[in-house]
Amino acid sequence: MKAIAIERNGGPDVLSLHDIPVPEVRPGEALVKIEASGINYIDTYFRSGLYKVPQFPFVLGREAAGTVESVGAGVESIAVGDRVASASFAGAYAEYASVPADQLVPIPDGVSSRDAAALMLQGMTAHYLIDGSYDLKKGDVALVHAGAGGVGLLLTQLAKARGATVITTISTPEKAALSKKAGADHTIDYTKLDFQAEVRRITDGAGVHVVYDSVGKTTWEKSLKCLRRRGSFVLFGASSGAVPPFDLQLLAQNGSLFASRPTLVDFIATPDELRRRSSEIFAAVLDGSLSLRVEHTYPLADAARAHTELEARATTGKLLLLP
DSSP states (O other), X not given: OEEEEESSOOSGGGOEEEEOOXXXXXXXXXXXXXXXEEEXXXXXXXXXXXXXXXXXXXXOOOOEEEEEEEEOTTOOSOOTTOEEEESOOSOOSBSEEEEEGGGOEEOOTTOOHHHHHHHHHHHHHHHHIIIIISOOOTTOEEEESSTTBHHHHHHHHHHHHTTOEEEEEESSHHHHHHHHHHTOSEEEETTXXXXXXXXXXXXXXXXXXXXXXXXXXTTHHHHHHTEEEEEEEEEOOOTTOXXXXXXXXXXXXXXXXXXXXXXXXXXXXXXXXXXXXXXXXHHHHHTTSSOOOEEEEEEGXXXXXXXXXXXXXXXXXXXXXXX
């Protein structure tokens, strides 16, 4: 089968197309013929070396959707022919992958495999950010960095559905329009304005209840200063680089703040929680309350171009590979 693998860490140029064997199906697993794979910033972390890989060559990708081709011993929750999706693939940039059956969720009728692949990681990330990491409620004010990105657009919609006021940061008028369409009450062009000063202006000096920060290195200090007393700084990504170690006294100095670094795996740690989050996201798409934007699809061989465009912040919404 064809797969995108890396043999060393580096830039997008280290992504290359390989011919590798179709994975063997072990007990408790299912072999999935992949129809669409999600491209996410976490993939760039494994590629670059920010996150360590267990061995080389390493097939990238965690998020995909497709059809079950075969099942291993002891699998009863799914069957051959089922349409399934997961954010727990080990090597989703490929034509096939073998996945633990309890990490797969059924795709409901009315949701395409492409949309399912686009929703699993980013959709459930947006879900746990407002439900579990910081439980957003009516009347809260939230700052969402990268408001026109894949998570940002979904997070904005879910936050508005809960009755929150949403402020987003964006970098172009086009991205501002997309963020507004998703429901943002205010957008801040961080290339022209100081987002900290703008947040304070918009909130009449009070600050926000929560900052959802996927940018990291270039935003975290000012993000803390955007928070009101006892506010929450939720760091869930590092698109500009990792946040350096810092003195926790900063949290006290800025108003007895809370800071967390959540990751999706801990919010879908059991099959029941995985099914709950995925089913609620799918239901929101089906009833029209959550709109999904798939901006670009790429053939598998163009993974390097996809990573280049993602890291250049030249994209909005969701990016998919189509094996």
